[in-house]
Amino acid sequence: MNGVLITEYIDKGCLLGHIVQGLVMLEPYLCKSGFEPEFVMHFKHLIASHHGESEFRAAREPAKPETFVLHNADNIDAKLAQCRGLLPPSERE
Numbered sequence: 001m002n003g004v005l006i007t008e009y010i011d012k013g014c015l016l017g018h019i020v021q022g023l024v025m026l027e028p029y030l031c032k033s034g035f036e037p038e039f040v041m042h043f044k045h046l047i048a049s050h051h052g053e054s055e056f057r058a059a060r061e062p063a064k065p066e067t068f069v070l071h072n073a074d075n076i077d078a079k080l081a082q083c084r085g086l087l088p089p090s091e092r093e
Helices: 010-017 017-033 039-049 065-087
Strands: none
Touching: 017 039, 039 065
């Protein structure tokens, strides 16, 4: 790429959403990882629940402390990105 960030959703993003896409993309790596099945399930739960609530398109609500923390970190990051978007380009950094 030439340094341009593309932020539009592609068809997969619109049809599946990034949660499902993330789980599908990671599956081959998790299968080859040799991790215990319980750890793999925990990792998948992190991805599936990072939106926090079904109202915000989470596949599942956080069920472990780590998933709750990840959801809140993701939420804060999204809110900061929205705030940065309101600033003139010269003040975004």
